[in-house]
Amino acid sequence: MTDEEDNPLSDKIVGVPHPKLAKKLIGHSTQKHYFLNSYISDRLPQCWLLAGDKGVGKATFAWMIAKFLLTTNQEPDDIKVDLNSSNIDSILAPQDGGTLTRIISGSEQRIYVVKKNYNEKRKAFFKNISIDDIRNLQSYCSLSIADGGRRVIIIDTADDLNSNSCNALLKLLEEPPKNTLFLLISHQPNLLLPTLQSRCQKLLFSALSQHDLRAVVTATGREIDPAEEASLSILSNGSAGVACRLLNSNSLNLYRDILNLASSLPNLNTKKAMQLSHAYFAKGKAAEFENFIEMMQQFFSRLCKTGAMQSPISPSVTNEEAKIMTYLCPSLSSAHLWAEAAEIAIAKLHKGYLLNIDVESLIIDTFINLEKCYNTIDPNRMINE
Numbered sequence: 001m002t003d004e005e006d007n008p009l010s011d012k013i014v015g016v017p018h019p020k021l022a023k024k025l026i027g028h029s030t031q032k033h034y035f036l037n038s039y040i041s042d043r044l045p046q047c048w049l050l051a052g053d054k055g056v057g058k059a060t061f062a063w064m065i066a067k068f069l070l071t072t073n074q075e076p077d078d079i080k081v082d083l084n085s086s087n088i089d090s091i092l093a094p095q096d097g098g099t100l101t102r103i104i105s106g107s108e109q110r111i112y113v114v115k116k117n118y119n120e121k122r123k124a125f126f127k128n129i130s131i132d133d134i135r136n137l138q139s140y141c142s143l144s145i146a147d148g149g150r151r152v153i154i155i156d157t158a159d160d161l162n163s164n165s166c167n168a169l170l171k172l173l174e175e176p177p178k179n180t181l182f183l184l185i186s187h188q189p190n191l192l193l194p195t196l197q198s199r200c201q202k203l204l205f206s207a208l209s210q211h212d213l214r215a216v217v218t219a220t221g222r223e224i225d226p227a228e229e230a231s232l233s234i235l236s237n238g239s240a241g242v243a244c245r246l247l248n249s250n251s252l253n254l255y256r257d258i259l260n261l262a263s264s265l266p267n268l269n270t271k272k273a274m275q276l277s278h279a280y281f282a283k284g285k286a287a288e289f290e291n292f293i294e295m296m297q298q299f300f301s302r303l304c305k306t307g308a309m310q311s312p313i314s315p316s317v318t319n320e321e322a323k324i325m326t327y328l329c330p331s332l333s334s335a336h337l338w339a340e341a342a343e344i345a346i347a348k349l350h351k352g353y354l355l356n357i358d359v360e361s362l363i364i365d366t367f368i369n370l371e372k373c374y375n376t377i378d379p380n381r382m383i384n385e
Contacts, residue, residue: 010116010125011059011156013241014248020067020104023087026219027212028057031203032088033081036067040076045201046172047182048160050232051189052205054158055214055241059156061205062183066111066152067094069181097209110151112140116160129160129310134168140179150179158184158192168191173199207238217247228252231317235298249291254280256318258299261367263324265374273367277360289359293349296366300342303328307335334377343372 012018025032038044050058070311071094081088094100101109114137116125137153140379145151155161161169170193176182184200186192207214210233214224217232217240224232224247231252236243246252257276263270300322305313307329331340344367352362 010118010160011113011154013055013245016244020063020163022060022063024063024093025057025060026215027208028061028205029088030077031061032202036081036088036091039069040079040081042076043114044181046176046180047184047200049184049186049192049197049200049202050205051186051202053207053239054187055235055236055239055243055245056184056205056208057240058205059154062156062185063103064092064094065181065183066093067100069150069152070103070110071095071097071099071109100208104272110145110149111138112151112153114153114155115157124377127160128162129155130162130166131164134161134172135167137226138172139179140174140234140240144370145179147313154183154185158186158196159188163195166196170195170199171243179300183209208240209238213238213240213243217243222247230315231255234315234317235295238375246291249288250280251291251295254291255298258295259318259321259324262299262328262370263320265371266327268371270369271365272365273364274360277363281359281363289349289353289362290297292363293346294384296349297342297346300338300346304335304339304342307333307338328374329377335362337373341369345369 009018036061037324050062052058072361073095074091079091095105099108103111114133116127117133118124119126141153155169171181173196184196184202189202207269210229213233213236214229217224220240222244232243232246235252235255236246254276257272261276262274264272280292301324302313302317306322306325310331312326314322316322329335333376348369349362349366352365353359
């Protein structure tokens with residue numbers, strides 16, 4: 001059994017190094033400049049809301065800030081930075097020493113992380129950050145800082161707060177402790193309480209460019225086939241965390257095989273559907289089946305967009321994707337039909353797996369439903385609408 005299976009962490013993507021281990025944050029230069037300018041001007045807010053899609057670098061940014069603030073020996077007045085500076089990463093680089101060693105090992109007392117805990121009995125994470133977790137944080141904040149310096153609190157993620165724990169955090173943020181920086185990470189900031197958002201300085205993180213995505217993935221020790229780089233960028237939506245997971249699960253090939261099966265409609269090749277099941281899925285492997293659901297969602301999404309725009313999505317994941325999507329969904333009317341089919345298919349996949357229905361049966365049923373949907377569409381009629 002791997003260390004990740006023995007000691008699962010909710011603030012870490014499986015198969016990817018923990019964000020605190022990153023030596024620098026790749027990309028997001030605007031966000032780095034914004035932080036440094038706030039620091040230099042002595043206008044550093046006490047609470048930041050780091051918002052953006054999962055895996056784009058928000059947690060790495062949070063740990064970069066924490067390491068910088070707790071290890072730097074640079075005075076704000078000594079730092080010179082502008083939007084055209086090329087040395088920003090060297091400025092933000094943490095100073096080697098005992099503090100950095102303790103941060104990496106998890107023993108630094110001036111960093112406190114709030115996250116979902118692992119339920120050993122059920123072998124799963126708790127659904128939420130509980131009110132007890134926030135009460136523990138309140139107790140921590142009531143303690144004085146040994147050397148009178150800063151401390152940093154990372155909440156990964158604020159999305160996991162329930163109503164009770166969120167209200168308890170709000171009370172803490174009404175009068176935040178001195179010299180304490182709160183970093184709240186959120187993948188879905190619009191779902192957070194407005195009162196929580198209002199107490200934070202919001203910093204948005206967008207998708208990584210293809211170049212930066214490659215750099216981040218390579219930094220984790222993985223190699224990307226140049227022929228797959230564009231496909232990986234598209235299917236991951238510019239998220240390095242998702243990209244690493246797709247590489248680990250061979251999901252790029254899975255998506256290609258889904259496209260290939262769909263291209264055979266209306267004459268579904270059930271034998272190939274069974275082969276797909278055997279090639280990618282093992283019984284009891286929830287993560288593997290979740291990858292199939294995710295790739296089916298990508299397929300449906302790109303299919304419906306093709307019909308809605310009445311033109312292929314650019315860029316394409318594969319050379320054949322545009323042709324296949326246009327063949328299956330040539331118009332807005334067909335996009336509506338596919339959207340309805342997608343909602344039913346994804347719901348059945350989730351429910352079927354929860355009920356422990358055989359994976360092979362679920363996959364074959366999904367493609368049979370695709371065939372039924374296609375048969376309700378007359379491509380010649382739809383094109384002329």
